Amino acid sequence: MALDDLYREVIMEHYRSPRNFRELDDATVSLTLTNPLCGDEITLYARIADDRIEDVTFLGRGCSISQASASLMTEAIKGKSLDEAVSIMSDFRGMMRGEPVEDDESLGDLLALSGVTKFPVRVKCAVLPWEALRQVIAPDQTPE
């Protein structure tokens, strides 16, 4: 069934038990975004020092796709340098635009979200947390 393509095991697992789902007391930046279409909301917290994302967490409410995407995102970028995080973000955004994935390694578990592209109305759910990240680490890049 096509649904299994969207709701892969990894996604459902992250949705049910999201990682890094808490406020970050010593965050150096935080940002709240809402999806005006559905009211989904995410607050991203990050502690950034020496151009490195030392810690990153989130809070929010939304559908399985936006929550799993946020959870997977925090795992993927935690401990990474800003340059590395920007590169992962670009790869992810490319995948959401339906571009072929060049670097499987870089995306790792995030590849589970590739099925979202078959459900165009849900792409905006998956990119919401990444848009929050973009505004924090790459404000000059154009929004999706």
Place this chain on the structure above:
Amino acid sequence: MNVSLIRKDFPILHQRIHGKSLIYLDSAATSQMPLSVIKAIEEYARNDNSNVHRAIHTLGERATAHYEGARAKVARFIGAPAPQQVIFVRNTTEAINLVAWSWGMNIHPGDELLLTPMEHHSNLIPWQQLARRRGAKLMFMPLRSDGTIDLQELPRLITKKTRLIAVTHVSNVLGVINPIQEIISAARQVGARVFVDGAQSVPHMPVDVKALDCDFLAFSGHKMCGPMGIGVLYGKADALEEMEPLMFGGEMISTVSLETADWKELPWRFEAGTPNVVGAVGLAAAIDYLTELGMDSIHAHEQQITRYAVRLLKRIPGVTIYGPEHPRGGLVTFNLGDIHPHDVATVLDQEGIAVRAGHHCCQPLMRWLDVPATVRASFYLYTTEAEIDALAHALEKTKEFFGHGIG
């Protein structure tokens, strides 16, 4: 009413979505067009298309006759005393904005505008902006726990300061049918004008502006079997006379010099530029279609379907239904356990079922309900009990798919 015959009139309903028969439960957002409407539009485009009011030639005469005939038809449909009180606009939203800008010039600092927390953003934000522009105060009627307006509070809220009450006839989320009559008679005591958002009532039940005695009524063609891009603002003659035109240009003037111009009489002074004649033709055909079946019968059918839907959905553990049980307009808004409405709607779409998921342009109401979003199934003259059965079945499947944590 013979629903299986009616369904034959709607070609769009007979298609497969993801291999399943389409079940269209989103008519509160946009309803579908019967063949007679599609044909009327085509006939007009094939034979009569041309500009209105300006032409001396035959096609121009025909187009003008179509356009003004549609206006007269709308007037009869809602019981308006005269066609001049029917102004064609794009949709409900435009009608509300027209009144908020134009009639809004009569609002002064300290005046009060009274609304409800269940208004569609279209019937909230234009008034918010008006209040801000003119220094007026926005007030809201409180709701009881089932989402109905608490009428006992009205005497406190409707005072000499109240200049305008803007209220939806039927809520697009809760399905509440508001006691417009009571609100209007309270408004009459203090001389306030009443704007009725009829987007969810005019398509679904008989609405008579003379019986209601409202000052303004707005509705959209695309929610009543007509095409998009055509809507109606009805106004009482004296209320419309209190309004200056908002847009200027061709079609709306009588005499023009280089320095000044006079406006045409009602309703044309509010219809600057070439109007949506083909939209008006489609709307007129939609009104013929609805009238032929009878608004009473349509309303009765929807009531029956809605009662059936509420009964069936209530039986599904984990389903929370919002709004009063009965009476309610032809829609059911609900949540399924803690499964997000987007996820519910995606699974239902795979079953060929079209529902709406989100805040339905009612963010303040979502906050009042204390939910981020909801699922809405809405019904119309072509909805069958079998489709409701399919919805209930698909919801059970959705629960299975998401598995855990539900009732």
